[in-house]
Amino acid sequence: MKTAIIGYGKMGREIEKILAERGHEIGLIIDVDNRADLDTRHLAEIDVALEFTTPATAYENIRCCIDRGTPVVSGTTGWTARLPELETRCREKGGALFYASNFCLGVNLLFQLNRQLAAMIDRVGGYEVGIEEIHHTQKKDAPSGTAITLAEGIIEHLHTKHSWVNDLPAAPDQIEIRSVREGDIPGIHTIRYESADDRIELRHAIKNRRTLALGAVIAAEFLCGKQGVYTMKDLLGNNHIKTDE
Ligand SMILES: NC(=O)c1ccc[n+]([C@@H]2O[C@H](COP(=O)([O-])OP(=O)(O)OC[C@H]3O[C@@H](n4cnc5c(N)ncnc54)[C@H](O)[C@@H]3O)[C@@H](O)[C@H]2O)c1
Structure with missing residues (x-):
């Protein structure tokens, strides 16, 4: 072509x-x-x-x-x-x-896992969720488009969350997206669920x-x-x- x-x-x-x-x-x-x-x-x-x-x-x-x-x-x-x-x-x-x-095809698999995990957490309850994204220092926008897609996937399935905030304290119905800018990192995204007793993380790192x-x-x-x-x-x-x- x-x-x-x-x-x-x-x-x-x-x-x-x-x-x-x-x-x-x-x-x-x-x-x-x-x-x-x-x-x-x-x-x-x-x-x-x-x-x-x-x-x-x-x-x-x-x-x-x-x-x-x-x-x-x-x-x-x-x-x-x-x-x-x-x-x-x-x-x-x-x-x-x-x-x-x-x-990245792997990130798109992560999007699917993210939605499935949010639906499972919605059924069991008891976990607080947050997203962290790390990118190179030249990146112009924050949060990353990928982190927004992840947050939207969670909001679709976890009925306690209705919106997201970037680098601000989150209200109970909000997801905090933390943006870190460092070196030449092409992109690391982590979705973290935390209960009083344990932590579940989905993490994807692009190598290049x-x-x-x-x-x-x-x-x-x-x-x-x-x-x-x-x-x-x-x-x-x-x-x-x-x-x-
Ligand atoms: N969707 C994805 O998978 C994905 C992956 C990487 C980057 N991105 C995004 O893609 C964009 C570009 O990323 P990058 O790392 O190549 O950035 P970059 O800054 O290296 O390149 C952007 C280029 O666009 C040029 N440009 C600016 N205005 C233009 C115009 N009007 N017409 C044509 N060219 C113009 C700039 O001169 C520059 O060469 C960013 O928004 C980034 O977040 C998306």
Whole structure:
């Protein structure tokens, strides 16, 4: 497939390597200096765009792809309050959009375990829950998109929790998300349940950015030629995932 990379930073460069390894063509690379090239002419023959930029620019980049009929995979975090607008726009225009707050396949297994554990805790009671996320110091948003997805998964299943707070004392119906910024850590997430007598932890540590870029490229392969709005749930429910091509 012929691809466009929008955002040539840490993720864009990692995605470039994986695209090449998997035999895909890179027809366009957009970053701040040439962002005006994100237009109809340059997107004309692109099968799918991969967008990893900044919270301030993701919305416009994705909208631009949808309006020009280019399927787009995005993983930019810290802006998703406006994601529903773009999902609606995509459906109206017959476009294709794949968004994930975390493209690591293992994190998406964690999302499923997190929901199951919250449902089990809901039945037994007696545990207080908290989330901790640790990332590199250049990360622009806090809490991480992944921690928000984890909190939402808990809120769906644990009837005592209705919202989350970041780095503030939590009220009884809130989940505290603690954000730590340290070194070059790609991402560690821990969900911790604590009773008077014991502690249960679900913990996931990403070892490198490669896993994130690979997930995004697999999502792009999945999206290519499709219409509609997709997430990792659609991808993981699909038994054509091959991570070792
Ligand atoms: N969903 C996931 O799995 C996942 C994984 C890693 C990072 N992320 C998110 O992806 C985003 C990018 O992460 P990164 O580590 O590559 O950051 P980065 O800062 O290394 O790269 C961002 C790049 O976007 C460029 N950019 C800024 N404005 C632009 C515009 N208008 N058009 C095109 N390019 C523009 C910047 O110049 C920079 O090169 C962040 O929001 C991060 O949280 C998501």
